Amino acid sequence: MPELRKDPIHGRWVIISTERGRRPSDFVLEDRRSIGGFCPLCEGNEDRTPPEVLSFRDNGTPPNSPGWTLRVVPNKFPALRIEGELSREGEGIYDKMNGIGAHEVVIETPHHHETLATLPLKAVENVLWAYRERIIDLRRDQRFRYILVFKNYGVSAGASLEHSHSQIIALPIVPRRVSEEMEGAKNYFQYKDRCVFCDIVRQELQQRSRLIKENKAFLSIAPFASRFPFETWILPKTHYPSFEHMETFQYGQAAQILSDTLQRISQVLDDPPFNYIIHTSSFPEVDKDYYHWHFEIMPKLTKMAGFEWGTGFYINPTPPEEAAEYMREAK
Amino acid sequence: MPELRKDPIHGRWVIISTERGRRPSDFVLEDRRSIGGFCPLCEGNEDRTPPEVLSFRDNGTPPNSPGWTLRVVPNKFPALRIEGELSREGEGIYDKMNGIGAHEVVIETPHHHETLATLPLKAVENVLWAYRERIIDLRRDQRFRYILVFKNYGVSAGASLEHSHSQIIALPIVPRRVSEEMEGAKNYFQYKDRCVFCDIVRQELQQRSRLIKENKAFLSIAPFASRFPFETWILPKTHYPSFEHMETFQYGQAAQILSDTLQRISQVLDDPPFNYIIHTSSFPEVDKDYYHWHFEIMPKLTKMAGFEWGTGFYINPTPPEEAAEYMREAK
Numbered sequence: 026m027p028e029l030r031k032d033p034i035h036g037r038w039v040i041i042s043t044e045r046g047r048r049p050s051d052f053v054l055e056d057r058r059s060i061g062g063f064c065p066l067c068e069g070n071e072d073r074t075p076p077e078v079l080s081f082r083d084n085g086t087p088p089n090s091p092g093w094t095l096r097v098v099p100n101k102f103p104a105l106r107i108e109g110e111l112s113r114e115g116e117g118i119y120d121k122m123n124g125i126g127a128h129e130v131v132i133e134t135p136h137h138h139e140t141l142a143t144l145p146l147k148a149v150e151n152v153l154w155a156y157r158e159r160i161i162d163l164r165r166d167q168r169f170r171y172i173l174v175f176k177n178y179g180v181s182a183g184a185s186l187e188h189s190h191s192q193i194i195a196l197p198i199v200p201r202r203v204s205e206e207m208e209g210a211k212n213y214f215q216y217k218d219r220c221v222f223c224d225i226v227r228q229e230l231q232q233r234s235r236l237i238k239e240n241k242a243f244l245s246i247a248p249f250a251s252r253f254p255f256e257t258w259i260l261p262k263t264h265y266p267s268f269e270h271m272e273t274f275q276y277g278q279a280a281q282i283l284s285d286t287l288q289r290i291s292q293v294l295d296d297p298p299f300n301y302i303i304h305t306s307s308f309p310e311v312d313k314d315y316y317h318w319h320f321e322i323m324p325k326l327t328k329m330a331g332f333e334w335g336t337g338f339y340i341n342p343t344p345p346e347e348a349a350e351y352m353r354e355a356k
Numbered sequence: 357m358p359e360l361r362k363d364p365i366h367g368r369w370v371i372i373s374t375e376r377g378r379r380p381s382d383f384v385l386e387d388r389r390s391i392g393g394f395c396p397l398c399e400g401n402e403d404r405t406p407p408e409v410l411s412f413r414d415n416g417t418p419p420n421s422p423g424w425t426l427r428v429v430p431n432k433f434p435a436l437r438i439e440g441e442l443s444r445e446g447e448g449i450y451d452k453m454n455g456i457g458a459h460e461v462v463i464e465t466p467h468h469h470e471t472l473a474t475l476p477l478k479a480v481e482n483v484l485w486a487y488r489e490r491i492i493d494l495r496r497d498q499r500f501r502y503i504l505v506f507k508n509y510g511v512s513a514g515a516s517l518e519h520s521h522s523q524i525i526a527l528p529i530v531p532r533r534v535s536e537e538m539e540g541a542k543n544y545f546q547y548k549d550r551c552v553f554c555d556i557v558r559q560e561l562q563q564r565s566r567l568i569k570e571n572k573a574f575l576s577i578a579p580f581a582s583r584f585p586f587e588t589w590i591l592p593k594t595h596y597p598s599f600e601h602m603e604t605f606q607y608g609q610a611a612q613i614l615s616d617t618l619q620r621i622s623q624v625l626d627d628p629p630f631n632y633i634i635h636t637s638s639f640p641e642v643d644k645d646y647y648h649w650h651f652e653i654m655p656k657l658t659k660m661a662g663f664e665w666g667t668g669f670y671i672n673p674t675p676p677e678e679a680a681e682y683m684r685e686a687k
Contacts, residue, residue, distance in 0.1 A: 028675075030580055030581040031581055032579070032580075032581040033540075033544065033552055033555075033556065033580070033581075034537055034540045034541055034544070034552055034553075035536060035537060035540050036540060037581065037583075037668065037669075037670075038581070038669050039581045039582065039583055039669065039670045039671075039672055040669060040670070040671045040672065041582075041672055041675050041676075042671050042672065042673050043675060047585060047673040047674045048674075048682075049586075049624050049625050049626075049682055052585065052625060052628070052657040052658075104663070104671050116580070117559045117563065118552070118555045118556070118559055119559075119580045119581070171667075173663065173666045173667055175661075175662030175663055175665070175666050176662055177661045177662050181659065182659070182661060182662075183659040183660070183661025183662070184661075192662070192663070194663060194667075196667070196669075200666070200667030200668055200669050201667070201668040201669070202665075202666065202667050202668030203666075203667065203668075205366060205668075206365055206366060209364075209365045209366050209367060210365055213364065213365070221364055221365055221449070222365075224364075224449045225364065225449070228448045228449055228450075232448065248363070249361055249363075249364070249447070249450045250361040250362055250363040250364075250368065250369070250370045250450070251370065251372075252368075252370055254378060254383065255380075293380050294380050294383060295380075297383070300661055300662040300665055301662060302662050302665055302666035303666075304666065321665070321666075323665060326383040327383075328512065328513070328514040329514070329660055330506075330508045330513060330514025330515075330631055331506030331507055331508050331513075331514070331523070331631040331632060331633050332435070332504065332506055332523070332525060334506075334533075334631055334633055334652070334654060335504045335506050335531070335533065335534075335633030335634075335635065335652075336502075336504055336525075336527070336531030336532070336533050336534065337368065337531055337532040337533030337534075337536075338368075338369050338370065338371060338527075338531050338532070339368075339370045339371070340370075340371045340373050340435050341370055341371065341372050341373065342373050342378040343378045343379075344359075344372050344374060345372070351379075351380055
C-alpha cells in the first residue's frame with residue numbers, strides 16, 4: 026500500500042510508492058530504457074490493461090474488445106490505491122495517511138503513432154469529453170478532495186509509454202499547488218473584486234504581445250511570468266471555475282485551441298517532450314467567482330537545478346514575448 | 357538586463373534572463389551538448405574568468421594567477437546583474453523589477469577531475485569556509501534579502517561545466533521556498549515551543565531507521581517525507597539558525613559529514629548527477645529560535661512530470677528507510 030507522508034516543515038505531501046519500489050540499480054539503468062516494444066495500449070491488446078471504466082466505441086462492440094476510439098482504464102501501476110478507507114496516523118512528530126486515490130489512464134487513440142497534435146479535431150474533443158465524464162464520476166467518491174488531469178509526453182517529460190495517453194489522479198487532499206493558486210486568486214478577488222484570470226484574459230487580448238491565438242471562446246498565451254521557455258496557458262474567455270461545468274459548445278472550442286497549441290509547439294520546437302495539466306476548481310469551491318479553470322502546457326527544454334530547488338524561483342532564458350512571436354509565426 | 361517578474365496568482369517570482377536569450381533551435385541542440393573541451397575553471401586559465409573576489413592560495417602568488425587551491429569569481433553569464441539600483445514597476449496587472457543580484461562561482465579545486473567526493477577533507481572544509489566568507493560579505497549589501505548556496509553536479513542536474521564548482525546567488529527578495537520554510541518552522545515553534553528541526557534531529561537519532569551517519573556535531577538522514585529517492589539532509593545537532601554563524605570547529609565537522617555523504621551517494625548510485633542547497637536563515641530572522649540551517653542533497657534519479665507540476669506533490673518510489681539502509685551499508 027502506498028503511503029502519503031507530510032513534511033513537518035513545509036506541510037508538503039509526498040507519495041511513498043512502495044508499489045514501484047526501486048533499488049539503486051534500477052535508477053542506474055533507467056536512462057538507457059527504451060519505451061518501444063510491445064504496447065499494451067494498442068487496439069487488439071485490450072486484455073493487457075485493467076478493464077475499461079469508460080470507452081467511446083462502435084455500436085455493438087463489447088467492452089475491452091477492439092472497435093473503440095478512446096478508452097479509460099485504471100493504471101496498472103497506480104501511484105495510489107482505490108480500495109480501503111482513509112486512515113490518518115502519526116509517527117512521532119510526523120504525519121502520514123494511507124495512499125487512497127484513483128489513478129486512471131486515458132488512451133487517446135487506438136493507433137500507436139498518433140498524437141494529440143496529429144489527431145483529428147473530433148478525437149481531441151473526445152479526449153476532453155472523457156476527462157469531463159471521469160472527473161464528474163470520480164467526484165461522487167466522498168473520499169476524494171481533488172482530481173488532476175495531466176499528460177506526460179516523451180521520455181524526458183516522464184512518459185513511460187509511447188502510445189498517446191493522459192492520466193487522471195483523484196487525491197484524498199487538495200494539493201498544495203492548487204490550494205495556493207486558489208488562495209492567491211481569492212486574495213486578488215478580495216482586493217479588486219475581479220477574477221485575476223479574467224484580468225489576465227483582458228490584458229493579454231489588449232496587449233497582444235504574449236497572445237498566441239484566440240478563437241471564439243478561448244485564448245492561448247505565453248504567461249507574463251512564464252517559468253519555462255515556451256510555457257503556454259489556455260484560458261476560457263468566459264469565467265468558468267470548473268473545466269467539467271461548461272456549456273457543451275465550449276469543449277469543441279477548447280479542443281480546437283488545444284490542438285492548435287500542440288501543433289505549434291511541435292513545429293517550433295521539433296516535437297519536444299512536454300507536460301500539461303488542467304487546473305480546475307477544487308470541490309468545495311465550485312462555482313466561485315474568483316477561480317477560473319485553465320490548461321498549463323510546459324515544454325521540457327530546461328532542467329530544474331539547485332537554484333530552483335533552493336528558492337522556488339525559476340530562471341527562464343526565453344522572454345515570453347519572444348516565445349509568443351515564434352508560436353504565432355508557426356504553421 | 358534580466359527582469360524579475362511576479363506571477364499574479366501564485367506570487368511566484370521568475371527570472372527572465374535575457375542575458376542567456378534562447379531561440380528554439382538552441383534547445384533542440386542542447387541535449388547533444390558536450391561539457392568537455394577547454395575548461396575556464398582549470399589552473400592556468402585564470403584570465404578566462406572574471407577577476408576573483410576570494411581565493412585561498414600559496415603565499416606570495418598574486419590574484420588571478422596559478423597557485424590557488426580555491427577561487428571564487430563572478431559568474432560570466434550571471435542570472436542577475438550586480439550593477440544598479442533596485443527598481444520596481446507595474447505593467448498593467450503585472451509586477452516586475454530589474455534583475456539586481458550577485459551570482460558567483462566557487463571553484464572548489466584547481467584540478468579538473470577532482471570532486472567533493474574525492475577531495476581531501478581539508479579542501480572540502482575550505483569550500484565551506486569560502487561559502488561562509490562570501491555570505492558574510494554579500495550580506496553587507498543592503499539591496500539583498502537572501503543568499504543561496506547551491507551546487508549542480510552532472511549535466512542532467514543542470515551543470516554547464518564539468519570542473520567541480522558550486523554557486524552563490526544573492527537575491528533582492530526572500531524566495532518563496534525559504535519564506536514558506538521559515539513560516540512553517542515558526543508555526544511549529546508557536547504551537548510546540550520547540551524548533552521543528554531540533555525535533556527531527558531528536559527523533560531520527562532515536563528511531564535510527566532513517567539515520568545514515570552521525571559525527572560529534574552533525575547527522576545525515578533520509579528525511580521522513582523525502583521528495584526524491586535517496587534525498588539526504590545534513591543537520592547540525594546543535595540549534596544554529598545560520599550556516600555562517602557557527603563556532604569554528606563546526607565547519608570541520610560539517611565538511612566531514614558532507615564528504616562522507618557524497619562518497620556514499622557516489623558509491624550507491626554510481627556517481628549520479630545531484631543538486632545540493634544550503635538553507636540558512638534569511639536576514640531579518642537571524643538568531644531566531646525556530647529556524648535551523650541545513651543541507652538538502654537531491655540525487656537526480658527521477659523526473660518531474662505532469663503530476664508533480666500540477667499538484668506540488670512528489671511521487672517517491674524508494675521509501676527513505678530503504679534508501680538509508682543502502683546508504684548506511686556503503687563503503
